[in-house]
Amino acid sequence: MQTLTDVKYIVRDPAVLNGVPTIEGHRIAVYHLAWWYRQGQTAEQLAHEFHLALSQVYAALVYYLDHQQEVDQQLEDQETAFHAQADAHDSPIGRRIQALLQQQPSSEA
DSSP: OOEEOSSTTEEEOTTSGGGOOEETTSSOBHHHHHHHHHTTOOHHHHHHHHTOOHHHHHHHHHHHHHTHHHHHHHHHHHHHHHHHHHHHOOSHHHHHHHHHHHHSOOOOO
16 A cells, blocks of 8 residues: 655555655655765756656655665665676676676665
8 A cells, every 4th residue: 555755746655666755656766866866966867767746856866865775775775675686697788787786886876
C-alpha cells in the first residue's frame, strides 16, 4: 500500500522498489534523480529525460536535501548491489562491467 511522505509527489510503497521513496505514479526512486543531479544534470534535463513534470523533479530534490543521509545510504546500497552482481557474473560482459567499474572514480561526494 502506497503511503505519502512529507514532500508532495514523493511516496513509499513496499511493492515498488522495496519501499524506497519514489515519484508518485512512477518507478523512479528519489535516489535515481539525486544521483543524476549530483553528476551535474539540471532539474530541467532530468524532467525531460525521465518524462516528469519539473515540479516532480524539484520535489525529489527537496526530499533528497531533507533526507540526504537516508538517500545517500540508498545510493550506497545500490552501488554495493551492482558491484556484487557484476562480481558474480564471470562472463565476457561481466568481466567488461567489472573492468569499467574499476576505472570509475568513487561516487562519494
